[in-house]
Structures are given as C-alpha cells and as structure tokens.
Amino acid sequence: MSQTAEKHFFNDYLWHAVAAGMVTTAIAAIFLLAPMEETMGIAQRIVYLHVSVAWMGLAAFVLMAITSGMYLFRRDLAWDHWSRAALEIGWLCCSLTLATGSLWAHAAWNTWWTWDPRLTTAFVLWAMYSAALVLRSGVEDPHRRARMGAIVAIVGMLDVPLVIMATRWFRGIHPKSPHMEPTMRVVLLISVVCFTLFFTMLLLLRRSQLHIADMLEDLQAQAEA
C-alpha cells in the first residue's frame, strides 16, 4: 500500500470509527441510562432521538441560510459547498424529525399526524428543504444552481423562528418543554451532543467532497484544454 493510500485508508476508518462511537454512545445512553417513563413506557425514549435530529434540522437550515447569504454577497462557490452540505444533512434530519415525531404522536395522541402549529411549521420547513433539493437538481450551471438554492434558503429562513416559537405563540397539543427528571435530562443532553458531533462530522465530510469534486472538474477541464 502506498503512503498516500495508507493515509486515506486510516483517515476513512478514523472517520467511521468516531462516527460509529458517537451514535453508539447516544444509543447506549438511551437504552441503558434513561429511566422508564410511567405513562408512555419505552415509546417515550423516542423523544431523545426526536429532539436530537430536530435540533440538527433547524441548525442546518440556519447554516444553509447564512452560507447562502455569503454566497450571494461574495459569489464564491466555496460558500455554496457549505450550503449544499447543510441542505443534505438538514433534509435528512428534518425527515427523521417528522418520522420519529409521527411515531411518538401515535403512541401519545393515538394519531399519526395532526395540523398542530409546531407540526405544520416543521412540515413547511421540510417542504422548503425539499424545494431547495428539487430546484438544485434541475439546474446544470453551478452559479445559477447556487443562486436558486440561496433564494429558497433565505425565504425558508422565515419559517425557523416560527418552528421554534410555535408552541409559545400558538395554541396546540405539542409539548412546550417536556417535564423530565434529572437523569432523563442528562440522557437527552448526551444524545443531543453525540448526534450534533456526528452530523457535524458528516457535514464537514460532505463539504470537503463537494469542494474536491469541483477542483477535479476544473483540473479535468485544464487537462482536456
């Protein structure tokens, strides 16, 4: 194995090992540390997954909007790489938020979905993410693609404060901040921190992939010229 290939090999495996460690820590805390809730039983543990991915879904949208704004200001595609990476991770997290939330709702409210303000605003956020993905996939020119993605990100940003404040500003059935005993709070914190680190690593990896792909395209064009 050459020295470069060896370095790549260990870099890749280090990424995977750290990522797997983060998720394993979170899952272990959820299974082993978290006490059983009396009313909902084991289904209550969905909250630890749900809150972690929901937080990342919101944070990724904020990052996408900021980096999109920077792209529009500087016209530098390096900012768009951040925006695109945040879009992919954010869409994944937002989809998982809706899926885990729906499963929790079925256990808690006996319905898969209701048009509660928090659920509705979260659904709008998911629709914004999806719109950005679909719009980007249909455009070839990288600058035009970045502009369209940036417009959706900045317009969609208006929905983020609504998602956060929906339980306070409007009347609904979604819990404001669930009452938890100290051990549950610790498990929630571990889960949020581990998933945040895990998704941050995925985000950095994806951004570097997009950056390298662009560099390779430029070099390919130079080689063919």
Next chain:
Amino acid sequence: MLTFMTAYLVVWFALFAYMLRLGGEQRRLRRAAEALQAQFEKQRSSRQRAT
C-alpha cells in the same frame, strides 16, 4: 416496544444509507483523482519525449 424499535430502526437505516452514499462518493472521487493524475503523468511524459 414496537413503536420505539420502529423509530430506532428508521433513524438507523436512514443514517446508514446516507453514510453508504458518502462512502460511494468518496470512492468515486478517489478514482477520478487517480485517473486525472495518470492523465497528467501521461501528458508530461509525452511532452518530455517531444522535447
């Protein structure tokens, strides 16, 4: 139990699928970089032969 396991598996499979996608992209980029390097080396050696 079934509800919690479903939620857990949904999250697990989604993350696994996305990581597989990133792994595939990583391999594609490495192959493209190696092909480009080979192309540049070929061009350089042909230029050296011409001079």
